[in-house]
Amino acid sequence: MSRPEHIAPPELFYGETEAKKYTGNSRIAAIQAEMTLRAVELLNLEEDGPYYLLDIGCGSGLSGEILDEDGHIWAGMDIAPSMLDIAAEKDVEGDLFLQDIGQGMGFRPGTFDGAISVSVLQWLCNADKAENKPRYRLQQFFSTLFMSLQRGARAVFQFYPENDSQVDMIMGIAMKCGFTGGLVVDYPNSKKARKFYLCLFAGQTAPGQKQELPRGLDSIDQRNDSVAYTDARIQNQRRGKKTRKPVKDTASWILHKKELSRKRGKEGIPLDSKYTGRKRKPRF
Amino acid sequence: MRLITHNMLKCHVKNCTDPDKQFPLRFKDVQLEQIEADRNDEFLVRMLPRIDWAALLKTAKELNIELPDKVPESPADDGEFLSTLHTVILETHVKDGSMVCDGCGHEYKITNGIPNMLLAEHEI
Numbered sequence: 001m002s003r004p005e006h007i008a009p010p011e012l013f014y015g016e017t018e019a020k021k022y023t024g025n026s027r028i029a030a031i032q033a034e035m036t037l038r039a040v041e042l043l044n045l046e047e048d049g050p051y052y053l054l055d056i057g058c059g060s061g062l063s064g065e066i067l068d069e070d071g072h073i074w075a076g077m078d079i080a081p082s083m084l085d086i087a088a089e090k091d092v093e094g095d096l097f098l099q100d101i102g103q104g105m106g107f108r109p110g111t112f113d114g115a116i117s118v119s120v121l122q123w124l125c126n127a128d129k130a131e132n133k134p135r136y137r138l139q140q141f142f143s144t145l146f147m148s149l150q151r152g153a154r155a156v157f158q159f160y161p162e163n164d165s166q167v168d169m170i171m172g173i174a175m176k177c178g179f180t181g182g183l184v185v186d187y188p189n190s191k192k193a194r195k196f197y198l199c200l201f202a203g204q205t206a207p208g209q210k211q212e213l214p215r216g217l218d219s220i221d222q223r224n225d226s227v228a229y230t231d232a233r234i235q236n237q238r239r240g241k242k243t244r245k246p247v248k249d250t251a252s253w254i255l256h257k258k259e260l261s262r263k264r265g266k267e268g269i270p271l272d273s274k275y276t277g278r279k280r281k282p283r284f
Numbered sequence: 285m286r287l288i289t290h291n292m293l294k295c296h297v298k299n300c301t302d303p304d305k306q307f308p309l310r311f312k313d314v315q316l317e318q319i320e321a322d323r324n325d326e327f328l329v330r331m332l333p334r335i336d337w338a339a340l341l342k343t344a345k346e347l348n349i350e351l352p353d354k355v356p357e358s359p360a361d362d363g364e365f366l367s368t369l370h371t372v373i374l375e376t377h378v379k380d381g382s383m384v385c386d387g388c389g390h391e392y393k394i395t396n397g398i399p400n401m402l403l404a405e406h407e408i
Contacts (some may be wrong), residue, residue, distance in 0.1 A: 049326040052288075052334075070312030073327065073374070074288050084398050093321070095289040099401040106401070108307065110334060131405055140408075144296070198354050264407070 003162065009128035014059070014080035023060040024084050032118055035195065036063040039116040039156040040070065042184065042214055043197050045067075047281070051113035054148070055094065056101055056157075057120030060179045061087035064094045075112075076102060102137030107148035114153050115145060121159035121198065125166050138170060142177035152205030157198040167196075174200055251277030285399055288331065288373035289339050295385035297407045307341040311346055314381030314394070323370045328358045329361035335373070343371060 004013050013125045014022065022028060045051055050071045058064050058076025060083045068073045076092075077099040078084050084096050097103065103126055124141065125134050126261075145155060161167045167183065174181075179200040187193040246253040254277040261269050314317035337355055344351040356362045358367075383392040383399060390407065395402045401407055 049330070050324055052327075054329065069326075071322070073288070075292075079402075085396070088396055088398060095285045096398045097285075097401050098398055100403075102405050104296055106294045106306075107292050108294060108334075108336070148292075190380040191378075 003122075003160075005123050005126050009122050009126075011079045014083050019060060019080065019082040019086055020198065022083070022115040023062065028092050030061055032062040034067055035118050035158045036066040036116065038186065038195070039063075039118060039158055039197065040066065040195055041155045043116065045114060045156050045212070052111070054107075054145075055117040056124075056145075058087065058094070061090055061094070061096075062093035063116065063118050064092040065090075065097045068093050075106065078165045086106035086254060101141050102132065104140040104144035106144070109147050110150050111148045112153065114149055115149065115155040117155075117157040117159075119158060119160060120162060121157045121168070121170060125162070125169070134168070134175065134215040135173065137174045139177065142174045145177045146202050149202040151203040151263065152211070153202050154181075154211075155200045155202065157200075159196055159198060161196055170198065174198070177227055178202070180211070184214055184216045188216065188218060253277075285378050286374055286396060287340070287343065287378070287396065288335070290343065290383070291335050291363045291373070291376070293383075293388060295390060296401070297388050297390050297403060298386035299386065300337075300385060300390070302387045306338070306385055308343055309383035309385055309392065311343065312384050312391070313377065314347070315379045316347065317377045317379045317397075318375055319377055321370075321374050322372075323367070325366050326362070327341050328366050328369055331373075332359055332369075340373070349376070379389075 007013055016031070022087050032178050043053075050073055053067060053072050053074040054069065055064055055076035058078050059080070064076055064087065074094040075097065076087070076094045077097040078087075079098070081098055084098060087096055101120070124138055126132075127134055149155065159170075160191060161170070164199050171183065180201060181198075181200040184197040186195040186197065197216075199213060204211065246256050254270060258269050258272065259275075291308065293309060295309060300306050332355060341351055341353065350366065351368065351372060356365050359365055377397060378394055379397050381394050384390070385392075385395065388407075390403075
């Protein structure tokens with residue numbers, strides 16, 4: 001798996017072209033939407049009325065649109081200006097901030113009813129500049145976030161941890177800053193669908209009332225309208241069935257390609273004959 | 285940025301800790317825009333205790349917006365009050381300009397409705 005956080009710092013990586021690509025890709029949008037819905041579900045908000053939420057690393061507003069649909073009032077922050085410009089163009093209803101979450105945030109205590117963040121936390125574990133110290137930045141982030149949440153509110157982070165020690169570091173610092181909670185893993189048995197959600201509680205809703213960590217989903221059947229992955233092509237190959245596409249560099253593939261080009265109105269396509277795509281004699 | 289969020293925002297420069305000065309941030313040369321939004325009375329009543337009324341009044345005065353001096357005793361039944369509150373905190377957006385901290389003098393620029401909250405190296 002490629003890790004964009006190893007390539008460049010976020011504000012540079014998500015430049016104008018990458019931001020457009022990211023937002024225009026319907027597959028990314030679908031996955032982001034699914035993860036946002038799950039994160040909001042994990043927030044465990046009560047039914048009544050809209051809430052005041054924080055979207056950490058809101059990007060181009062893919063997750064914000066979901067919050068808008070639910071009628072929540074939200075504020076979002078991101079470090080990539082190009083992503084924020086796209087969000088502003090889309091007229092999302094939340095308030096956007098250009099902010100480096102590693103520098104902490106300046107909200108008054110008890111501002112938000114909850115916070116969500118989709119695919120962001122792993123960026124904080126990188127030192128992109130000489131003065132960036134991941135531990136210090138994580139601590140700044142979690143301590144100011146803890147302050148800005150209502151007592152008993154939750155913060156849910158979907159993220160892609162690189163290894164176990166990264167998870168330990170993030171959780172350790174979060175606990176030091178006063179959070180309780182833990183990691184919720186969805187579909188732990190599927191390499192493709194596995195998702196990590198760090199589910200943090202800022203104190204208790206009422207004294208003596210312990211918050212319980214939600215359970216992760218564990219079978220693919222539980223997902224209803226999720227992004228589907230089928231391995232039909234590979235399975236058909238094993239069973240010896242013909243797949244839709246002819247195998248590359250064979251005569252039937254060449255004929256297929258030529259036919260396609262003719263259909264598309266290209267000129268100068270050679271005629272088909274018995275010599276088309278025929279194997280040459282071995283030569284010494 | 286809506287005024288409700290501005291009311292929650294204080295300066296987060298490292299050595300700027302004077303609680304009287306770091307909040308609220310003072311607006312400078314701002315352009316406002318009104319965007320209509322759905323009104324939800326329950327939400328407004330729930331948010332009222334979180335809003336710093338004195339700060340909101342100060343901000344409203346700077347921007348020449350009319351607001352009652354005090355929150356009525358039973359805001360949930362006061363339709364007129366809720367309607368004004370809704371217009372001020374949820375429909376008034378700041379489009380361009382800047383916010384200045386009275387404590388440390390840091391100027392947060394706002395362009396296209398997005399405040400730039402990035403700090404310099406010595407401010408972290």
